[in-house]
Amino acid sequence: DLDFMRAQYLDPYGVEIGIMNPLGPSGQGEQNRDLSAALASANNDWQLEDWVRPEPRLKASIVVPYEDGEASRTEIEKRAGDPRFAHVLLLSRTAEALGRPRYWPIYEAAVEHGLPVGIHVFGYSGHPISNSGWPSFYIEEMTEHETACSALLSSMIMEGVFERLPDLKIVMIEAGFAWLPSLGWRLDKVWKRLKSEVPHLKMAP
DSSP states (O other): HHHHHHIITTTTOOOOOOOOOOSSSSSTSSSSSSHHHHHHHHHHHIIIIITTTTTTTEEEEOOOOOOOHHHEEEHHHHHTTTEEEEEEEESSSSSOOOTTTTGGHHHHHHHTTTTOOEEESOTTTTSSTTTOOOSSSSSHHHHHHHHHHHHHHHHHHHHHHHOOTTTTOEEESSOOOOOHHHHHHHHHHHHHHHHHGGGTOOOOO
């Protein structure tokens, strides 16, 4: 409810810009790719029509059907020229690790159009959200965001996404950040021993 948002959030806190991240049902991660693309595009239209047009303090996210890299590229190209969109939105739990080439069309299109990629926690794509299956409690899911984000970031580094696209900007959303120093330390330590496995990496992680 836009009036409620204005009264409870935008006005009393003097918010100048609010970036919307539709989490569900957004169409992201649907196993039916046509449905995913249709819902993602509809979400983008809805953000503009019902939120951004009547409230200029708000910016939309480009919601993409991320399990289909080329369909995502098409949606980014459709929206990228509109300054009312702030970034490309992905979720953290995908069918494969986010460094895999199937997702590269998303990153390429984002860089081409000068857009950051925001990765918000959540997402399922029909797969369990932890390394050992579905959790019993929500607190487990919330705690597991760190491991999901560690895995996706490690994948993007090791697959060479940042080597290939040095201008790519990634924003991790609602994942905390205390896990980053230890992850970076461990990646560098292991890379020194196993860097022959990833000769495409020219810099330490």
